[in-house]
Amino acid sequence: MEKELWKGNEAIAEAAIRGGCDCFFGYPITPQSEVPEYLSLHMPQHGKVFVQAESEVAAINMVYGAAGSGMRAMTSSSSPGVSLKQEGITYLAGAELPAVIVNCMRGGPGLGTIQPAQGDYFQATRGGGNGDYRTLVLAPSNIQEAVDFVQEAFDIADQYRNPVLVLADGLIGQMMEPIEWHEIPKRTLPAKDWAATGLHGRGHHNVINSLYMDPDECDDFNAHLAKKYQTIKENEVRYDTKDTEDAELLITAYGTPARIVLTALEQLRAAGIKAGLFRPITLWPFPEKALHDLAGESHIKAILDVEMSIDGQMIDDVRLSVEGQKPISYLGHAGGVIPTVEEMVEAGKKALKEAE
């Protein structure tokens, strides 16, 4: 198929349609407004539902209702808007409802800025809502991955009956890139026999909620969730590496910064420094073992974590994975400032020097 030129947000929206999204509920916010804008035009053309909700809170609760009736439902927003959705996300997880949530992160905290940032890593991987729940988090580093992941997210959500978060940033949403539309891997999906779609001759009602009157029952339910999360950890970990085979300097980064690291690697190699990239694609489950094993290789002397966050958030998972085997240093900016190639090269050199 010929390549086409797409803007990230429009591509994410089109990917939702191709991924079988039945209903989209959202509210505009820069830098992701083109997602609802595109879907407001195209969902009705496909006989699907688009609703601009009165708020982000309303949108995520509409997702809950649609998902509860077995529909493939999605919402999208940017950082402050995703904060508003957190209650809805824990309710989705608590009711074991599949749903897709896209976050094109911008500067924070609070209203912050409209430029790209990665300050929502903790929120995405630890959960901004209450309770012992997890959402699978896919972090695209380019528009091709964004469209592939959004399509797959619907299947993953259905397979595990769990919300799936696609964590992009404003740059991925706003930039233009050539992409190809191709088939995504097929999964065997369970029937939605739990959906509240009427009795259909059954002897019992399907009830969608997350309320338990008996603490033992709630304990059992949490154990059931924990088992499900363990299965996700075993099946769904994804990461990518570049030039790590002989690397002395290992850079860890995801999303847009990982893209910039690729240029930094070229410059570091040209300067005689063997540098490589480890890029987590699933932020939860985090590729702990792969990073642990790579950090244990004798050729790795130092690790540099780069994020669009002031002191780093993913760096906690990097530390937990590396387990002190190698020194870890950090480079980052917040508020919409993007780390530059030059800064990465300098920080990489410094990290290696300090490790000696």
Added chain:
Amino acid sequence: MIASADQVCSNRVVLVCGHYGTGKTEFAVNYALALAHAGHTAMLADVDIVNPYFRSRERKELLESAGVRVICSSQACTDADVPALPAEILTILENREVRGVLDVGGDPVGARVLARFQPKIVQEDYNLLFVLNANRPEVRTVESALLYLRSIEAVTGLTCGGIVNNTHLCGETTPHEILKGAELAEAVSKEAGIPVVCHVAEQRFTGEESLAELNLFPIDIYMKKPWEL
């Protein structure tokens, strides 16, 4: 053939419009620079109020050092998405010594800002250029491209006088892409009765034999992504 800025468009005021993401800003920046290089008093107004990133105001320093005066939002912060239009746009519309370029936001929704200046624009020697990229799925057919073109004319109350073929795939552009776009641009031109004023091509394509028949407007890429800087 290589087209100069004046050969592309000799009108005093050039309004750069089109569908989202067709490369309007890249063309506007290059065209304004070409005007300045040709010795004109060039001014570029960034009147994009619908797109929060990749706006020509981000290249203000480069443009001004090359002699192009840049007019952008009256808001001090260039990175805000405040839909404030600069009063200075009137400098372009009222000073007939100036060659002005207006970098307009995408789609009819972005072009709507021009409606407010329509009574002034129609009194000037202007040309509304429609930038077309055949790789953008929403404008890849004659019918859909025409729909965008006519909708932009409708919301602005202005008449389109030229089509710019800016078909590319960012860093993956080949002469084949430019030729594919030329075919679409000519078909739209025939249907609309509006001439194709130029075919935009990165400098690296200027010696390309397969493009020799086209009226090429060579450009440099200024609106780079962070890993291309």
